[in-house]
Amino acid sequence: MAQRTGTQAAKIERDRKGRSTWAIAAAIAVVVGVPLVVFALVPDFSLPWGAADEKPLMVAVRRGDFVHELTERGDIESASNVEITCEVESQNSSGATILEIVPEGSWVEEGDIVCKLDSSALEDQYTKQEIAVANARAALIQAQNAYDTAVIAKKEYLEGQYRQQYLSAQINVFVAEENKRRAEDYLKYSQSLAQKGYITQAQLEADQFALEKAVKELESAVTALEVLEQFTKPKMVRQLDADIETAKAKLESQQHAYDLEVAQLEYIKEQIDKCTIRAPAAGQVVYANRVGVRGQNDIIIEPGARVRERQTIVRLPNPAEMQVKTKVNESKIGLVHVGTPAIIRVDALDGAEMEGEVVEVGKYPMPTSWFNSNVKEYQTVVRIKKPVEGLRAGLTAEVRIIAERYDDVLMVPVHTVFEHRGQTWCITYENGKLKPVPVEIGSTNDKVVIIKSGLNEGDEVVQNAAAYREKVGMAEVHSREGEASGAAGDTSDSASGDEASGEGREPRGRRPGAGAGGPPQAGEGGPRRGGPGAGGFDPAAIVDRIFATLDANKN
Incomplete structure (x- = not known):
């Protein structure tokens, strides 16, 4: 009995669900079908939002202050930074390694150690350079000795050897002259003896030969003296001068080499000293970190990081002079000039606002990465006139650059x-x-x-005017329509007067026989037909009209 009762209950439940399904289907058919039948069978039927007397959304022309602002984001920094840079040359390396650095935010006084760089490689160079300096000094001493020797050799010749040779030559001349005189006397005496027969002819000829020999010896002695004066002495002097000049050139070369080695030694010592960086002035330490695009080319200042020559490591900002660095797109950069006022807002300081002024506008676009190379942005610097208390470098700020401002002008929505x-x-x-x-x-x-002209304050104009331009005969002219009108003559201008008033020729886009959303007028072609479906029913046109009504602002 209980099993039978359960079967009957299940049957009743299925019947109930079936009746519900048919009821829902019938309701949907009535809701959808009745409007379609009415729309198809009643020619004068139109949707209520398509009535001819419908008034579009309007807005009044107002008078007020016009402000054109460019809103950008940027980072706050000090306008008067004391930058501490790495002065250690890279020397064919990627830079120097930071060994120690004071914590960011610390206050340092002038002369305090801010950072220490690795100097081990420079210290090795310093040791090798000391050896090079010692070798250069030894070579310099040898060159100096050679030069001094050359100078002494010349003095020795002129004041010693030459004088000795000159005196010997003179003595030889004197001796030769004396021998000649004696030979002449002997010859005269022998001739007198020969006339008296006391000596033989042979003895007389011997005395004549002796005289001739004395004459030749005298000529030889005089010639030797002349050679010494005219040839030997100039030759030796020139040779000794050449030796002196050569020794002097070598001395100067060695002196220059020694000076270079000493200068290199001092340079290495200076580089070692520069590895210990001290604060040039008092201030709060701010690391010169820089984050690249998508993490590329990041510069993070920390122990173990490498810094290149002339790279900024630490900044000591002046809190009394602050500025904001931002970027302006190329489409708006023409509105920004030096002296343009701006408003700076800092969210971190409870939305505090400060007045500012543009002090620098980049002449060239900032570097970009390959994936957004078509985006050009120009760096713009805005100086903060009166920084508020608590403002610090590194905060993010919103910058509203007031590109244009006009007071008491007429305005309408775009x-x-x-x-x-x-x-x-x-x-x-x-x-x-x-x-x-x-x-x-x-x-x-x-x-x-x-x-500027054409409207007065309080006049009302249609919102979303572009959606109504066809209704006033000003449909948007596309390129193909423009070409066609150019070939057949511009006929639209001939009816511009009628189109401007909304009367005369029927605007393009309006269905034949239909007014401005209202029923057809007499003589306009009868009942509204022309759409697909029975009785002129056009579902697409209905959807378009519904959507146009709901989407009033065309967004």
């Missing part, structure tokens, strides 16, 4: 303005009709635009 054939237009709504109004615009900040 989406109320559109351009057509070189003229700027707004759309007003008067007496149930849309009317385009030409306007002259000024600057814009992407939110509002300045109206």
Whole structure:
């Protein structure tokens, strides 16, 4: 009995679920089918948001202060930093290694040790250089001795050897002259004896030969003296001078080599001294860290890191002079100039705001990586006029650069303005009709635009004007339509007067026989047809109209 009762309950539950399913299906059919049938069978039926007397969303022209701000992010730093750099030359290496460095944020006084770099390689060079200096000094001493010897050799010749040779030559001349005189006397005496017959002819000839010999010896002695004066002495002097000049050149060369070795030794010692970096002034230590794009080319100051020559290791900022470094995109850099005012906001200081001024605008774009090389940004420096208490280097700030500012001007939202054939237009709504109004615009900040002429304060203009341009006969002209109109003649301008007033020729895009969202008028082609489906039913057109109503701002 209990089993039978359970079977009946299950059957009743299935029947209930089936009836519910059919009820839901019938409800859906009624909800969907009735509007479609009414839309297809009633020619004058139109959706309520498509009524001809519907008024679009409007906004009033207002008068106020126009401000065009460029908002960028940047880092705060001191405008007057005492930078402590690495002065140790790399010497064919990647740089010097940091052994010790004071903690960041520490306060140091002038002369305090800030950082110590590894100097072991320089100390090895210093030892080798000392040996090179000693060798150069030995060579210099030898060169000096050679020069002094050459100078003494010349003096020895002129004041010793030459005088001795000169005196010997003179003595030889004197002796030869005396021998000649004696030979002449002997010959005269022999001739007288020969005439008396006391000597033989042979003895007389011997005395004549002796005289001739004495004459030759005298000539030889005189010649030797002349050779010594005219040839030997100049030759020796020139040779000795050459020896002196050679020795002097070698001495100067060795002196220069010695000086270079000594200078190199002093240079290495200076480099060793520079491995101990001291504070040039008092201040708070800030590491000169720098983070590259996506972690590339990062510079992290810490013990064990290597720093290259002239790289900044530590900064001692002046808290009384602060600035912000930011980047401005190339599309907006033309609005930024030196002297442009700015507002700096720091979130870390409870949103404190400070006045600033642009003091530097980069002339060239900043370096970029390969994956965003098409993005050009220019470095811009904004000086903070009065830094607030607690402001410190490294904080992130929001910079609002006031590129343009005009007081008491007419403004409208940017989406109320559109351009057509070189003229700027707004759309007003008067007496149930849309009317385009030409306007002259000024600057814009992407939110509002300045109206120079064409509208007055309090006038109302259509929001999202671009969505209504077809309804006032100002449909957007595409490139292909422009080419076609150029070939067949620009016929749209001939009807510009009618289009501008919203009357006359039917605007492009409106379905035949339909008014501005209302029912068809007499003589306009009868009931609304032309869409696919029975009775002119066009589901796509319905979806378009619903979506256009809901998406009023076309975003």
